Amino acid sequence: MSSLCGALGRAKRKLEYRLVVKRRIETARNGYKALPVSATKDSFMLVRIIGNDLEPRHRKGQSYDNVLFILDNESDFPDCEKAWIVNRIADPGEEARIIGLLKSRGQGFHRIPFDLDAYRQIPWNTDGLAANESRFSSAKNRPSGDNASRYETHVRRRKNLYVMNNNGARNAALAIARGRAKWLMPWDGNCYLTLPAFRQIRAAIEENPHFRYVVVPMARIVDNAVLLDATVVPPAEEEPQIIFRSDTTELFDEQYGYGRRPKIEMLWRLGVPGLWDRFRDDAWDIPRPRLAADAGLFQKAGWVARLHSGRSHLEIGRAGFRARLVKRDEAIVGMLDRCDASAIAQKLDPARLAYYDEDMLVAARRGQKMQVQQQLRACAEQALLRGPFSVMDKSGRAPSGDPHDYFQPAPYWWPDPRKPDGLPFVRRDGEHAPGTALYADGSEAYDRTRLQRVLDDTTVLALAASVLGEARYASHAALLVRTWFVDPATRMNPNMRYAQVRRGRDNNEGPGYGIIELADLYFFLDAVRLIERSGALDEPDSQGFRAWLSSYCEWLDTAPAATFEFYRLNNHGVFFDLQRAAIAAFLGDGAALAKAGLYARERIADQIAADGRLPEELSRTRPRHYAMFALQGWTALARILSSVGDDLWQYRAKDGQGLVKALQWVAAHGETLATIPGEIFDQERIRPLLEDLARHFDETTPAAVRTEATKLMFHPDCAIPPFWIWRRP
Secondary structure, three states: OHHHHHHHHHHHHHHHHHHHHHHHHHHHHHHHHHOHHHHOOOOEEEEEEEOOOOOOOOOOOHHHHHHHHHHHHOOOOOOEEEEEEEEOOOOHHHHHHHHHHHHHOOOOEEEEOOOHHHHHOOOOOOOOOOOOOOOOOOHHHOOOOOOHHHHHHHHOHHHHHHHHOHHHHHHHHHHHHEOOEOEEEEEEOOEEOOHHHHHHHHHHHHHOOOOOEEEEEEEEOOOHHHHHOOOOOOOOOEEEEEEEEOOOOOOOOOOOOOOOOOOHHHHHHHOOOOHHHHOOOOOOOOOOOOOOOOOOOEEEOOOEEEOOOOOHHHOOHHHHHHHHHHHHHHHHHHHHHHHHHHHHHHHOOOOOOOOEOHHHHHHHHOOOOHHHHHHHHHHHHHHHOOOOOOHHHOOOOOOOOOOOOOOEEOOOEEOOOOOOOOOOOEEOOOOOOOOOOOOOOOHHHOOHHHHHHHHHHHHHHHHHHHHHOOHHHHHHHHHHHHHHHHOOOOOOOOOOOOEEEOOOOHHHOOOOHHHHHHOOHHHHHHHHHHHHHHOOOOHHHHHHHHHHHHHHHHHHHHOHHHHHHHOOOOHHHHHHHHHHHHHHHHHOOHHHHHHHHHHHHHHHHHHOOOOOOOHHHHOOOOHHHHHHHHHHHHHHHHHHHHOOOOOOOOOOOOOOOOHHHHHHHHHHHHHHOOOOOOOOOOHHHHHHHHHHHHHHOOOOOOHHHOOOOOOOOOOHHHOOOOOHHHEOO
């Protein structure tokens, strides 16, 4: 009964609307001659908008080729001026080619430039994501998920609005044509009009000039050559182009981006019926607009061809329609990702320090803090006595049997006392199994302790070589790098396949948790930069190290265990992003760095509560440790991103979550958090976090950071780099 009532209600509203439109048309017909515009001779201005080639939706060079086809073959139309808009074409070479063509043919055009600096300022569209809505908390928004392509275009919506600029360019076309013609044609750049079709349009306008809009149905063409036969009239059933009378005031809504109905929103407002009325909206779509005051005052006339996209299989039939939607979203994401990579690359200098601050190291060299220099020398002298280290040194072996494979059992996994063989191991959170803690007895059987020595000692030695100016420190640091990562006889295989193995599970391979054991790579890479500057690491070794990193990145980007770790909703996910971002900065990979900034913003809504708590960390048996551990990862990631101008510090998610809010919460509640019995908690661990809070939040500096820091080296479990006081702001 309710559905029947609803149907009757809709039918009644449609009937009422038809009656309103009928009266509106009659009023327009009777009142037309009294309008000033009626005294104006019919004239037209066709302004076509040339945009970016969006591969794989379009063929590269398709825009240029279609403009050329139009200039070579389209007729001149009586009383019709033609012009072009070159609309934010991001490829400088392609833009220059198109502009050169237009100039060579004497065409008038208006250029809307693509400005990389302006693009860089446009934020991701993540601040509207609710908790449990990101790719990390919702599987449907991940690759191969039901909503994956829609999600990817949604988080890039603001960038889409700038680069594609569909409705911005249409409004610019209206502004250009208004005052120069009676009938304004703000059309897509791939529209081709035959002379007979133009005559049909003009005849309809002359017969019924009281209609304010003309809707021109569009036909998709897969072979432009067919249009050379003036008698051809293909079926025109696609989303139409619109002609505006010069006294209309409706403008396109510039909040509608490419791929999400930028022209359809105008069709909705004008009351133009079509398949678009049955399109399904989702939660992220802008609510459909209300009908305009002159809705219904349109007529359909003629037809226009949409020239070939270079992808015939996307233009034909229902299957082509579905495939077109998929490729369109791929094209949007691909285009914007290339723009992001370019924007980052402009700021990225792989040789520049990403975590440590260049100016602070310069000041340290000048001896402004002698006590710090003394501590640095003492630590460097100790490091000179250790190493070199190699994965070949462990007494144990990875399940693969290859000594080059990194191997470390999971720290909190123990034999099951209920099973004769203890398999599969069971978890006892917060309790280290024998030999799994750093520097503990028995750790020599595995690789974790040696790896940490490489990361920490190399960094201390590199800092000492830079600040104290003694080449012997750089020489030993280079030896550590060469032995662990470069020398074929001693190097580690570039993966973490056997990190944090849980015996009896996952074929005795690490599930991904162990990737965090290389988390400190981010400050170690600054050490490598300093060593390379000193000349201690020669060119072949530098290239060998980069080859290792590239192979490791390939594993991080493809291995199922790495994918598992990437999607973790706690500190593991943050440290994964930190590691990947740091490697990207070192290798000059702007695309990966840009995505790290996106992922970080998505994670904030999931990992930080509205009041600043980190729920996943507080649920652990060592909440005090894990809350501060996670925040050290977050703040380090913010520094890596800031090295290329990406400010994560001030980002706020939908409910106000952000790094500052989390720092405020830890500053207020850190001392009240629990530790496990027997745990010795380093009270100085909070100091770097308090300094970050003071720097990035303009309130009174906490009393704890008014004095100068004295602890410069922490246990690696604290996730605080050596001589952290020299980090970038």
